[in-house]
Amino acid sequence: MKPSFDRQIDRQGTWAEKYDARETLFGRADVIPMWVADMDLATPDFVLAAIQSRLNHPILGYTQVPLSVAQSVSDWQQRQHQWAPAAESVVWLSGVVSGIYLSIQAVTQPGDAVMVFTPVYPPFMRSVTHLERRLVEVPLSVSQEQTPRYELDWQAIETAMRTQQIKLLLLSNPHNPSGRVWSRVSLLRLAELCLRYQITVVADEVWSDLLLDTQSKHHPFASLSPEISAQTITLNAPSKTFNLAAMQTAYAIIENEQLRRQFLHIQQRTRAGEAGLLGLHALQAAYSDAGAAWLASLLVYLRDNVARATKALASCLPELVIMRPQASYLLWLDASAYFSEQQHQVDWWINQAGLGLSNGTHFGAIAQGFMRMNVGCCQQQLQQALLQVQQVSSQLTKQENSHVFD
Ligand SMILES: Cc1ncc(COP(=O)(O)O)c(C=O)c1O
Structure with a gap:
């Protein structure tokens, strides 16, 4: 039987860093966490x-x-x-x-x-x-x-x-x-x-x-x-x-x-x-053989998540430059067209979009303007996250020198 990755699993109370570190990292515990690189998908049952x-x-x-x-x-x-x-x-x-x-x-x-x-x-x-x-x-x-x-x-x-x-x-x-x-x-x-x-x-x-x-x-x-x-x-x-x-x-x-x-x-x-x-x-x-078969199904699911996220983000934030991963479940997003200050962008993703992404500048000073989005989750959760972006995307306009939203 093919694995289903659609189950939304509540990880709260399981000492999951992705969830429990939200208050410390983002200043609020209600963001959808799309940062640290683990998946909100179950480990295979045979494992x-x-x-x-x-x-x-x-x-x-x-x-x-x-x-x-x-x-x-x-x-x-x-x-x-x-x-x-x-x-x-x-x-x-x-x-x-x-x-x-x-x-x-x-x-x-x-x-x-x-x-x-x-x-x-x-x-x-x-x-x-x-x-x-x-x-x-x-x-x-x-x-x-x-x-x-x-x-x-x-x-x-x-x-x-x-x-x-x-x-x-x-x-x-x-x-x-x-x-x-x-x-x-x-x-x-x-x-x-x-x-x-x-x-x-x-x-x-x-x-x-x-x-x-x-x-x-x-x-x-x-x-x-x-x-x-x-x-x-x-x-x-x-x-x-x-x-x-x-x-x-x-x-x-x-x-x-x-x-x-x-x-x-x-x-x-x-x-x-x-x-x-x-x-x-x-x-x-x-x-094992079972692992290889499970992985093949996972890749189908992750490919679909990446495609959905890329499409939704491109349509509501047309100036966003998206590096589509050839491997991994991570989207590397360049939003510098919308934000001249990285801190404004960080605040926007947290407090306007309600999402907890990784700050690009942690990956090197060269990554000013970038954020990393983890889409290794079930589609229901991903859709919710994308909806939250769509709902506030009209706040952003292409900036020459500074950024405006309210
Ligand atoms: C490139 C790379 N290396 C290593 C790790 C983490 O490895 P570990 O948890 O086994 O130390 C990560 C996790 O995101 C990673 O992306």
């Missing part, structure tokens, strides 16, 4: 059943993870992305962000330069500055095609690589916040540069399963060649795909044994968390 089944045994002691669980990661990568890393190259983590912090410590020293392409998921920048490395931000450029998309700015990248002694690149593949799926050609060119300048790459591929655009394909960075794999740490998790963030279960894939040893050394020395028992059972159940 929940696997967790419950483990709880039938009454002892929850320390865990030794069998290699078969790592093999299910490899099998899933093979099934989804035609990449079959050895099970032995899998390192268990308590989160992808934890893997970013560990990678930085494993590969660089304080003061070393770490490159990111902005705008980008905020912990990419925060981790570098927290660990007292030097953050080198290279802004993405926007393609001038009919559908606006981010592109890698080759000239800026090469200049930075040539002049800044970059040690590590943090790559969001596919890209958060825009949902851009990098083409094989672009990734190969990037890999070639990283090889030439001896830059290790952290490829955060947590969005890779949620591929909406049937014309695109996700290419694991490490799958491009054995040479590039030798200097790549891939990070991934079932958390976005199967809505399992609370399970705190993620993994690194590091095919280079020496690099893996360096990573494990830092993981042990910092006592950084590994994956939890219940999360591992969830992962194993998710990375």
